[in-house]
Amino acid sequence: MNPFEPLTRRVALSSWRAFLPKVASYAGSRNHVQAGHENVSRLGACIRFRTLLEDEIIEDTLNQYTFQVAQKWLQEICWRRYWRAWLETRPHVWRRWRQQVRSSRQALPPQTLARAEAVSAGRSGVACMDKIARELIETGYLHNHSRMWWASFWIHVEQLPWELGADFFFRHLLDADPASNTLSWRWVAGLQTPGKSYLVRLSNIEKYAPGYLRGNETGSERLDDGVVSVRSPLEVANFARSPLVEYPTSLFQATGRRGLWLHTDDFLPEIGPLADLAPASVAAYLSERVYKTIYDLSPQRISSLRAVTQDGLDRAAAHYACPAVVVEAEDPVLGLGAWAKDEGLAEVVAFAPLIGPVHDILSRLKLHFAKLNVRLTLIRRPSDVTAFSFATAGFFPFWEKMSRHLNPPH
């Protein structure tokens, strides 16, 4: 999949069909970083915004392969839901990260900020790491191994705050996912799994990216095996877990005129529990203020958000045979409120937002809708409820339950 292609459903489906035959070789080839990245799916953005469902991928995979052959692929597909479930029950981790990004920009010494700027612009002086930074800025995509190496370089070699590195990824990655990004950075830093950090090593880069990242040796002595050591984390880990918020998985009878609010956590309403909704109107917000002022997203990120939003609305308009509009608003809460009022809605239905930017507007939106006498009904996909219920400990206990669910004993 070309990272510049808009993340439409059509592109997602054709990319997935093209990748399906490669699932059999995925386990053996996924760690290699090569030009074009054709050994991996590059479906992250489609799955993150749900122009393609994990459920569809799992079903197609198991129709074509045995569980054993596809196990590594399925495990990776399930990682996102594990991370999401983890963050759903620790929303403070997301809030604290956003707060730290803002305060670091104001409080860090100017020379630290200047170094962070240089390293993220691909001017660190370590040629292979600079190539990764430039690839991210130019394409909005990085292979998993490049993400791991570069994050480790930022934290343990450059000794820069992980929060700013994670923010650089969040601003540029077209698949930027609040859970996968924040928690993977924390894992590299040694904050996610106590006692475990991820250290970049030159021999590992040589093994997995010999043609792609080697060639220019400038600065590579800083990555020599044995040279990089763990930078002790400054943060005291806080794993306090709040209960998972429960949402219904199906709709109740409508009591008045209904609208559908589509957002970036799920752009596939025509498949699943909202398929029979019959809304009078559909809306999704786009907010330059949120994207630029709050998150400072790259122009590529903003245009891909616009494309995926428009595609979701176009499909919704065709499926429900009703108007589907973009709400361009400085303040998404006021914009959605004005839409609900203009449409005379008694109820707005949406997929329950996950912890992240959309969830951040939720409490204000609920209050605003209550003032306008509009009920907000949030629905969760049954398969998300099942997956989230398995995520009560680490990934491997989660995967054990998940694999029994996907491949029940006969």
Ligand SMILES: Cc1cc2nc3c(=O)[nH]c(=O)nc-3n(C[C@H](O)[C@H](O)[C@H](O)COP(=O)(O)OP(=O)(O)OC[C@H]3O[C@@H](n4cnc5c(N)ncnc54)[C@H](O)[C@@H]3O)c2cc1C
């Ligand atoms: C520091 C760091 C930051 C990351 N930030 C993000 C992010 O913002 N958004 C994001 O989607 N992923 C993130 N990841 C996870 C992973 O790197 C990407 O999901 C993957 O590289 C996407 O490329 P792909 O679709 O070609 O992957 P493939 O190898 O083809 O995998 C297929 C799918 O499986 C899932 N997946 C694979 N590996 C992982 C993983 N380690 N964690 C979670 N899901 C995974 C993704 O949905 C991916 O699209 C991050 C990893 C690291 C180390």
